[in-house]
Amino acid sequence: MFQNSFSVGHVASIVVTLLSGAAVMFLRLRASNRPTNMRKIIIPPLGMSTGFLMFVVPETHVPWTWALIAFAAGATVFAYPLIRTSKLERVGGEIVLKRSKMFVFILLGLLIVRLLVHDAVESKVSIPQTGALFFVLAFGMIVVWRIAMLREFMALQRGAGKEIS
Template sequence: MPHVMMSSHLISVLLSLCGGAAVIFLRLRAQNKPTNAKKIIMPPLGMATGFLMFVVPELRIPWQYGVIAFLAGAVLFAYPLIRTSKFQREGELIYLKRSNMFIVVIVTLLIVRLLLHDVVEQYVTIPQSAGIFFILAFGMLLPWRTAMYREYKKLMANPPEQGLQS
């Protein structure tokens, strides 16, 4: 049995590392393209479908754990992203200015997940820990994207200045 536990832990670590690398790669690719409201809103909407995991009884967690995970994501991880994510207008197009803080936050999330994995699993099962870390990530994403959307709307409300006409 310890061999099976070791294998599932190793698989969990590898999947976490691959997921984090994919998020960083996609984020770096997207930074060179103009943004729009849909690109800002869709990630939290798409991720929200992940809450369907909790219809499976084995994945359910005490609601207090979910609240704590969401708040930890919102306070510890969303705040730095909100502070460092800025938009830049180039003519009619709006770009999200590159922030290395995003990479720092994603890497930190991975490290926290790896370090706390064994601690968390003393209190909840492996599937439940996945739910807790999902809620933590959603707690980071939702406030960050909400703040981005508000800033984007402000920029859209103020069209670029046109050259002086004679």
Template sequence: MSTSLPQILSLLVSVVAGGLIIALRLRGTSKPTNLRKIIAPPLGMSTGFLMFIAPIVRVPWLWGLGAVAVGAVFFSYPLILTSHFETVDGEIYLKRSKIFIVIIIALLVVRILLHDVVEEHVTIPQTGALFFLLAFGMLLPWRIAMARRFMALKRKTDAGVQG
């Protein structure tokens, strides 16, 4: 099996993106967070659904739903389990998790391995669409869980300050 330049570039972009996610997550734990910071990523990412206007990107509904379901069930779950908040001096911070980096690297490896398998059966634009759906399926439940935890801690913190 020979490796082409597009495959090498795709791998490189994936590794760089994974590194950026880790760096952003670690940087994010050093500043207080808020609800806007938690819900902004899925809102921003949702604009990616515009890609489906182009017929070349479209995949069967069942495949799309499957990609979202895999992201939601298998990929978001470890992130939900390892995303916690803590209060420091009345401010809410995302708590650093030692396992988070391991999970992100494992997800990146799985994504890279699955990419080649998927690309054997669908076109490159469809592969991109399926991985977008998988990523959105991972991100949305994770961020919803984070938002719920944040709001619960915020209510508790606010009640403690007022009481």
């Protein structure tokens, strides 16, 4: 039915990735311009860290150097656009996340890069290892982005005294 390297599983993977990406964009945009607090900044990477349990399964094991490279790529290359397009601002007595109009395009660009790089990685390692590497990359991106947000939140909070919780 499909020619070349496209299989039903491959097409299904792309569709699921696109749907997941659209859901993430929708949720991120909904969170814009709403009051935030320290818990809302810290919880996502903590919740995501449970994903490291996947490494209990031997099929997901990758060399440490690969994992470090994936984490570093997420923490530098992929976190940077998110940090640059997410700013916290004081609005009245609350701190809200203000997103740049470019934020949607940044997320869309990251999704496209992920789809393109995914095929290259998947051609070299197994599907579970590919998932593990992309999880580590995403974790590096989220942790660095949220640390930057936390630093900005704490600076705004210090500047306003004890008004914000």
